[in-house]
Amino acid sequence: MDIFPIILGQRRTDISILTVLQHERRKMKIEGKVAVVTGAAGGIGRALVRRLVREGAKGVVLADRATNDLTEAAAATGGLAIACDVTRESDVRALIAATEDAFGQVDIFISNAGAYVPGDEDAPDDLWTGLWNLHLMAHVYAARDLMPKMAARGSGAFIVTSSAAGFLSHISSAPYAVTKNAAIAFAEYLAIEHGERNVQVSVLCPQRVRTPMTENLSGSASLADGMIEPEELATSVVEALDSGQFLILPHPTVLEYLQRKTADYDRWLRGMRKLRTKFRKS
Numbered sequence: 214m215d216i217f218p219i220i221l222g223q224r225r226t227d228i229s230i231l232t233v234l235q236h237e238r239r240k241m242k243i244e245g246k247v248a249v250v251t252g253a254a255g256g257i258g259r260a261l262v263r264r265l266v267r268e269g270a271k272g273v274v275l276a277d278r279a280t281n282d283l284t285e286a287a288a289a290t291g292g293l294a295i296a297c298d299v300t301r302e303s304d305v306r307a308l309i310a311a312t313e314d315a316f317g318q319v320d321i322f323i324s325n326a327g328a329y330v331p332g333d334e335d336a337p338d339d340l341w342t343g344l345w346n347l348h349l350m351a352h353v354y355a356a357r358d359l360m361p362k363m364a365a366r367g368s369g370a371f372i373v374t375s376s377a378a379g380f381l382s383h384i385s386s387a388p389y390a391v392t393k394n395a396a397i398a399f400a401e402y403l404a405i406e407h408g409e410r411n412v413q414v415s416v417l418c419p420q421r422v423r424t425p426m427t428e429n430l431s432g433s434a435s436l437a438d439g440m441i442e443p444e445e446l447a448t449s450v451v452e453a454l455d456s457g458q459f460l461i462l463p464h465p466t467v468l469e470y471l472q473r474k475t476a477d478y479d480r481w482l483r484g485m486r487k488l489r490t491k492f493r494k495s
């Protein structure tokens with residue numbers, strides 16, 4: 214059925230009521246829910262786990278391939294550790310199955326594992342493929358398993374961690390920018406496809422966050438504005454779960470940059486070239 218004539222036929226007040234109803238329907242309360250966070254051994258993932266536990270989640274599963282750090286993070290946060298390489302579909306399916314065995318179902322899945330590697334178009338194929346698998350296929354594997362279940366229940370939240378670089382590119386890594394862009398496109402698709410079944414899909418696009426990933430970065434990273442703590446980012450994620458919003462921007466300026474980019478692409482490219490030149494000189 215084509216819904217556009219119906220929506221277009223609504224009076225303004227009716228549309229507001231409809232929007233409010235949909236908004237209400239999609240809220241995800243954390244208390245009593247079961248959450249899985251990948252890339253949870255450190256950084257953003259670990260802070261998200263800590264916050265989910267604090268918000269009263271019934272069960273929180275930490276998944277990572279860094280098993281030593283994972284065990285330590287689980288002990289520190291009170292979650293359940295499950296070793297998982299998210300680039301392997303069998304591992305992702307086993308992670309979800311183990312969570313369901315332990316807690317019944319997955320209500321909130323935060324597909325967060327990632328890695329920054331510099332490189333341009335000449336970066337070796339295995340680097341490109343590795344980041345493609347990590348920043349796109351890992352989300353695809355989780356969605357293949359979870360989306361039908363969440364859609365059938367008519368509830369669930371699926372959060373993809375991308376990056377501001379997914380919208381605004383990156384001056385030192387083509388594979389990172391491109392694969393994070395793909396993650397946004399995939400999240401958009403999921404939100405369109407499953408949103409009406411009350412599955413809440415969001416994409417998290419931070420700029421700099423103080424984590425092991427940014428610890429040893431210099432150059433481009435030192436030019437980026439607004440380093441925040443992972444705990445601040447966790448607050449943005451909790452707010453998004455509460456409001457049902459798609460776009461999670463812990464750095465609100467990212468929206469401004471995105472608007473400027475789409476308003477005048479060539480101007481934006483000139484600005485990015487200047488930034489690149491500045492970085493290469495520094």
Ligand SMILES: NC(=O)c1ccc[n+]([C@@H]2O[C@H](COP(=O)([O-])OP(=O)(O)OC[C@H]3O[C@@H](n4cnc5c(N)ncnc54)[C@H](O)[C@@H]3O)[C@@H](O)[C@H]2O)c1
Nearest residue numbers: 252254256257278279298299326327376421422424425426
């Ligand atoms: N820190 C930032 O400034 C920043 C900015 C934008 C986006 N991000 C994104 O946020 C996410 C978390 O980053 P972070 O800063 O906490 O980095 P981090 O390096 O501290 O944590 C990333 C975690 O992902 C895990 N991981 C990597 N490959 C994996 C795999 N194949 N399977 C399972 N786990 C794997 C690592 O072991 C690590 O624990 C990443 O997707 C990153 O791209 C970070």
